[in-house]
Amino acid sequence: MLQLFVVAAGAHLLTSDLLTKKAPESTASAEPPPVPVVTAGPVLVSGGNGPLPAKGTLTGALTKALGDPALGKRVGGAVLDVQTGGVIFAGDAETGITPASTTKVVTSVAALASLGPDARLSTRVVRGATANSIVLVGGGDPTLAGPKPLAGPVYPVQASLPVLARRTAKALKAAGITKVSVTYDDSLYTGPRVPPSWKPNYIPDGEAAPVTALMVDEGRVTPGVRQRVADPSRTAYRVFTTLLPKYGVAVSGGGATRGRAQAGAQEIARVDSAPVYALVERALTLSDNDLAEALARQVALKEGLPASFDGGAAAVRKVLARLGVTQGVQVFDGSGLSPDNRIAPASLARLVALAASPANPHLRSVISGMPIAGFTGTLGHRFTKNQSVYGLVRAKTGTLNGVNTLTGVTTTREGRLVAFAFMADDVPPGWGKAEAALDRLAARVAAS
Structure with a gap:
């Protein structure tokens, strides 16, 4: 046998x-x-x-x-x-x-x-329209971790928004830039964030988050809980802009601004997801x-x-x-x-x-x-x-x-x-x- x-x-x-x-x-x-x-x-x-x-x-x-x-x-x-x-x-x-x-x-x-x-999903930061502006570009990775990850080892290893902020700040300071304006680009995904075929309770009950190309912790209010944020892209932007000053780069401007990165914009920093197989x-x-x-x-x-x-x-x-x-x-x-x-x-x-x-x-x-x-x-x-x-x-x-x-x-x-x-x-x-x-x-x- x-x-x-x-x-x-x-x-x-x-x-x-x-x-x-x-x-x-x-x-x-x-x-x-x-x-x-x-x-x-x-x-x-x-x-x-x-x-x-x-x-x-x-x-x-x-x-x-x-x-x-x-x-x-x-x-x-x-x-x-x-x-x-x-x-x-x-x-x-x-x-x-x-x-x-x-x-x-x-x-x-x-x-x-x-x-x-072996493909990976990348979250990037690129140059904006001016020397002192940058754009946070979502690559569709919902596993991107925020500053409060779950304790202990997690499979697969997640890309980290704090790591992206640290790498971004390091590159900016190396170029002599210590204050920037930040916009975010989640245009990789199109169409409705919630399909008409889903039942109305799915999002409120935490079955899934509204589907966007830029999110942190799968759009959860905090890791490990069911409750989801209303706008995952805007939330990820706000987390990112609160992290930059911790690494020595001030953020100018007021509320979150949604826009599009220019074609061929210079990449400043990036983090990659685990490979697709994982x-x-x-x-x-x-x-x-x-x-x-x-x-x-x-x-x-x-x-x-x-x-x-x-x-x-x-x-x-x-x-x-x-x-x-x-x-x-x-x-x-x-x-x-x-x-x-x-x-x-x-x-x-x-x-x-x-x-x-x-x-x-x-x-x-x-x-x-x-x-x-x-x-x-x-x-x-x-x-x-x-x-x-x-x-x-x-x-x-x-x-x-x-x-x-x-x-x-x-x-x-x-x-x-x-x-x-x-x-x-x-x-x-x-x-x-x-x-x-x-x-x-x-x-x-x-x-x-």
């Missing part, structure tokens, strides 16, 4: 603060916080590839399990062989179902395929809505489309088409907060299989970022009645009102690596029952 084991890279340590303070995917889900975890990036490793499970037996078991009343009347599922891409099980697998946060898998695959795993791991492990929206917009920019909700959705579809996934994915945001999103289980499982395939090492972070059953992220508190598969199921969860989804990878009893997607979007009331039903489906695949 094939043996599986978890490899935990020391560089991937993640503080429990980030996870225990992570908001539920939807306030209406009333989901308890995930338990503290040890790592964001362990990798499920297989030592070989066993025989395929018996289709008839698995089909019968999964068909019966999909009929669990806890999942409601709109349910679909798919199981694919990672090695060949062949279908092992399909139950209403081509029906578009509301994916909730499993949308982040789609966004992450597109980001890695389009941007590449941002993808964070987005999936923490189900980070702000980061997922930023990644979708970065895909739009790379694909030559407007960095908006519509542009991001169109760019994601464009990239998926290059990967051979031309149907079954209709998204309106990058995070899955939109209840209008529809993804077919077969398409979602296929994307997971592509990411897990040895032929696509550049997509591997989609797998390494998925929570691990019983250990990390939004699966840290799950599978309590299926502990035999702790560490053997790696999957992304999705939760909205009436929606529960689960997609990921596992190995069968004989060691075959498979991808799965189980989705339900007409879930009756009763917290936790649908999640437990989905966990049983994944555990059944692992036991096949």
Whole structure:
């Protein structure tokens, strides 16, 4: 029998603060916080590839399990062989179902395929129109840390606004400048900051911040809390201008001024985010809505489309088409907060299989970022009645009102690596029952 084991890279340590303070995917889900975890990036490793499970037996078991009343009347599922891409099980697998946060898998695959795993998001300061003016230019990095970061090690390492202020001041003083006027440029992103498909409570409840190209601490009032600021760009500007004097450069002028940096303006200083592969791991492990929206917009920019909700959705579809996934994915945001999103289980499982395939090492972070059953992220508190598969199921969860989804990878009893997607979007009331039903489906695949 094939043996599986978890490899935990020391560089991937993640503080429990980030996870225990992570908001539920939807306030209406009333989901308890995930338990503290040890790592964001362990990798499920297989030592070989066993025989395929018996289709008839698995089909019968999964068909019966999909009929669990806890999942409601709109349910679909798919199981694919990672090695060949062949279908092992399909139950209403081509029906578009509301994916909730499993949308982040789609966004992450597109980001890695389009941007590449080593790309970074840069926040810069450039020369303004006069010698004593500068412009703070947002590059779309929502993980940019402010002056009060969370205590302890955080994965991935974040770019820092205080570091940017210090580097800026050092460069200015070297040029003999000790007083400047400051404007900010967040024009990299276009269109509405909040899409019409989002529910009105999302921003007030702290599910996400208004999406802008310049923000600090993901637009939170303070790190680790749910509450978001009304204008992330203006807030980041104000933080920056309070930091400069601490490093010896005074700031002239009154309130925040929004503008645009001149084309080809000289760069004074910059800080870079963690590479995209690490941002993808964070987005999936923490189900980070702000980061997922930023990644979708970065895909739009790379694909030559407007960095908006519509542009991001169109760019994601464009990239998926290059990967051979031309149907079954209709998204309106990058995070899955939109209840209008529809993804077919077969398409979602296929994307997971592509990411897990040895032929696509550049997509591997989609797998390494998925929570691990019983250990990390939004699966840290799950599978309590299926502990035999702790560490053997790696999957992304999705939760909205009436929606529960689960997609990921596992190995069968004989060691075959498979991808799965189980989705339900007409879930009756009763917290936790649908999640437990989905966990049983994944555990059944692992036991096949």
